[in-house]
Amino acid sequence: MNEASPVLRKSAATRQRVLDAAARIFRERGYAATTLGDIAEAAGLRTASLYYHFESKEELVEEVLRIGTTLVSDAVRRAVEDLPAEADFRTRLTVAIATHLDALLRLTDYTSADIRIIGHVPPEVRAKVWPLREAYGEFWQELLRSGRANGAIRAGADLGLLRVLILGTLNYASEWYKPGLKPVGAIAAEATAMVLDGILAPSAMHRQPA
Amino acid sequence: MNEASPVLRKSAATRQRVLDAAARIFRERGYAATTLGDIAEAAGLRTASLYYHFESKEELVEEVLRIGTTLVSDAVRRAVEDLPAEADFRTRLTVAIATHLDALLRLTDYTSADIRIIGHVPPEVRAKVWPLREAYGEFWQELLRSGRANGAIRAGADLGLLRVLILGTLNYASEWYKPGLKPVGAIAAEATAMVLDGILAPSAMHRQPA
DNA sequence: CCTATTTTCTAACTAAAATTAGATAGAAAT
DNA sequence: ATTTCTATCTAATTTTAGTTAGAAAATAGG
Numbered sequence: 385m386n387e388a389s390p391v392l393r394k395s396a397a398t399r400q401r402v403l404d405a406a407a408r409i410f411r412e413r414g415y416a417a418t419t420l421g422d423i424a425e426a427a428g429l430r431t432a433s434l435y436y437h438f439e440s441k442e443e444l445v446e447e448v449l450r451i452g453t454t455l456v457s458d459a460v461r462r463a464v465e466d467l468p469a470e471a472d473f474r475t476r477l478t479v480a481i482a483t484h485l486d487a488l489l490r491l492t493d494y495t496s497a498d499i500r501i502i503g504h505v506p507p508e509v510r511a512k513v514w515p516l517r518e519a520y521g522e523f524w525q526e527l528l529r530s531g532r533a534n535g536a537i538r539a540g541a542d543l544g545l546l547r548v549l550i551l552g553t554l555n556y557a558s559e560w561y562k563p564g565l566k567p568v569g570a571i572a573a574e575a576t577a578m579v580l581d582g583i584l585a586p587s588a589m590h591r592q593p594a
Numbered sequence: 595m596n597e598a599s600p601v602l603r604k605s606a607a608t609r610q611r612v613l614d615a616a617a618r619i620f621r622e623r624g625y626a627a628t629t630l631g632d633i634a635e636a637a638g639l640r641t642a643s644l645y646y647h648f649e650s651k652e653e654l655v656e657e658v659l660r661i662g663t664t665l666v667s668d669a670v671r672r673a674v675e676d677l678p679a680e681a682d683f684r685t686r687l688t689v690a691i692a693t694h695l696d697a698l699l700r701l702t703d704y705t706s707a708d709i710r711i712i713g714h715v716p717p718e719v720r721a722k723v724w725p726l727r728e729a730y731g732e733f734w735q736e737l738l739r740s741g742r743a744n745g746a747i748r749a750g751a752d753l754g755l756l757r758v759l760i761l762g763t764l765n766y767a768s769e770w771y772k773p774g775l776k777p778v779g780a781i782a783a784e785a786t787a788m789v790l791d792g793i794l795a796p797s798a799m800h801r802q803p804a
Numbered sequence: 805c806c807t808a809t810t811t812t813c814t815a816a817c818t819a820a821a822a823t824t825a826g827a828t829a830g831a832a833a834t
Numbered sequence: 835a836t837t838t839c840t841a842t843c844t845a846a847t848t849t850t851a852g853t854t855a856g857a858a859a860a861t862a863g864g
Contacts (some may be wrong), residue, residue: 394860417716419852424729432813432814435854436811436812437811499714504624504627535796536794538793538796542776549785551764552763555762555763570755574752574756578788578789585749586748604831643841
């Protein structure tokens with residue numbers, strides 16, 4: 385059978401079905417409320433057969449989390465890096481927000497499962513996938529740093545705090561978003577407008593209450 | 595025993611201890627990962643004794659959620675209503691954000707438990723407490739409506755979308771906040787600045803990329 | 805075809821956790 | 835003191851879900 389062969393093992397397809405089902409159901413119901421039976425049924429096999437592909441429920445969810453973080457991280461990095469070198473901060477942040485939300489809300493159950501359950505998986509699992517998340521956070525931090533270096537971001541801001549506030553704004557959408565109500569692009573536009581310019585009317589006086 | 599008597603039942607104190615313990619542990623570990631044994635131990639009694647005070651785990655968590663929503667809702671309503679009648683939108687939103695974050699991060703485990711687990715409790719439980727949450731959401735919606743009526747909020751904005759974006763920004767803090775790192779007031783100030791004015795430096799050109 | 809390997813299945817097993825039953829101690833009232 | 839509720843306990847029950855063991859299909863090569 386030649387494990388290193390270019391031919392896919394037949395089990396690869398099953399493993400993929402299991403992961404897809406797991407991502408979807410974890411996202412819908414949360415970690416603890418999802419049983420291996422639920423996942424097996426959705427993937428079209430028996431509960432015990434899952435153990436041929438994964439050592440445990442924890443290993444399965446770990447893989448889902450890993451994929452979820454990787455998908456959004458790769459997509460956002462690529463989208464930003466593909467911008468022309470002279471693109472300004474406003475453009476770069478706009479693209480980063482749009483791509484992050486697209487991965488989270490439209491593209492993949494893995495990322496929404498990741499965001500929704502990361503705080504509810506066993507600590508050992510969280511610890512294992514943490515470095516990946518930190519690296520993605522560091523990408524955003526660097527994006528903001530470059531924005532402040534350019535003078536685009538107001539000087540007094542705590543960038544670490546801004547980062548978690550912005551990502552919170554985006555990530556919390558996985559709690560309320562329902563497909564079909566509003567295109568993801570429109571949500572991204574409104575979020576970008578708020579983060580960059582705030583919600584006030586441009587004419588309004590600066591700082592002072594009336 | 596005279597149930598309507600002004601004298602507190604001795605069980606009221608125990609019930610309160612159980613609720614306090616439940617709120618704290620639900621917040622820390624999530625709904626499904628919290629056992630009645632954990633709660634009982636923290637409250638200083640035996641698992642079975644919980645059933646004297648609550649019919650089931652679901653009824654217990656429902657009460658925690660109800661209290662959590664009520665506490666933050668009442669605090670924010672009161673703080674905003676206590677402002678002078680002529681207070682402008684900027685002031686009202688600043689106070690609403692500060693009070694919401696204070697309830698969520700500093701005051702009470704009930705509210706943080708509520709926010710963290712509402713998406714992970716059994717659907718029947720969520721349905722029962724939903725009206726309370728909707729009412730609180732409606733308060734924010736009305737706050738934003740008044741802001742737009744005043745011309746304070748930019749005209750094109752989708753207020754429903756703005757509302758969930760703002761509350762998402764605030765609520766997601768329950769996922770990353772750790773006491774001691776930064777005073778809650780400083781977090782509120784940064785969040786308010788972002789929501790109202792955005793993160794860009796005031797001098798920067800409007801709209802156009804460089 | 806025959807055989808070895810991969811994949812999935814059926815059937816236990818185990819452990820944890822929610823819940824129930826019924827006994828007991830404590831407080832308050834007659 | 836005796837009786838009556840209130841509150842908590844110990845001990846069992848039940849259910850659910852993760853996991854393991856080992857037998858059977860299915861698949862691929864020779």
